Amino acid sequence: MGKVEGFIVTTVGILGVTHDEGLRQKYNLTLDVIKELILEFEPDVICGEVLPSSWKQYQQDRSHRGYWGEPASEYWDLIFPLCEEKKYEFVPIDWVELA
Template structure:
């Protein structure tokens, strides 16, 4: 996914396409980038925003209702701890260095966007993933403390939850939905699993 609605319009990735892809894949289970407590909040109070207002719009607008309509089990796999996610990757630097690093990150983002249409689904290609992996490796050199928590540890937990779901639902079709920057990490992690067929991209 791209969570940004403007980018969804610009790069031909509307929620109607997401719905079509979900329907085509016909999953038994969807593992989504939603915090477990935010999912609980939605179930109990129908609050769509999440515990920090972080739940992306595609979930309450499309994915949650579709799961209810089609009887798809939804598994929330996101992870964060508010108190340790406060520091940004460039916050420890002075304003001049911070501005330079922000410009460099912008250039990385532009490199990513140039590859939006390398596969049949926007932002779902090995070319996009290769640049994304390089970008996060660069970010790790800038501030490894932040990246180890906000990116690496987060992914270990997210993919661990996906693997738990795989073990629980053997032989079932499981669809992982998350921001496109996570694709490379999911793919590399899940390809190491035995007796799991990874279909990526979906088209």
């Protein structure tokens, strides 16, 4: 993060992933590769496709796996543990309207 004429400049990285392990293998975007990319970027915060209610539930009970299989497996298997290990802040940014 830097400053430009009174403004704070922030670098944002966007990392798209597939939620399917078979596709991760097929396209060489395994969790190990994703981890390497995150570590190289050195984020201050990771925002993820996770419902705020699921994130809150996870914080209360690490074994809770959300609703309807949400969030996707890469969060349980990589993102959440990596955030805890590296002290990255995690911010859930998904939402849904239930009819």
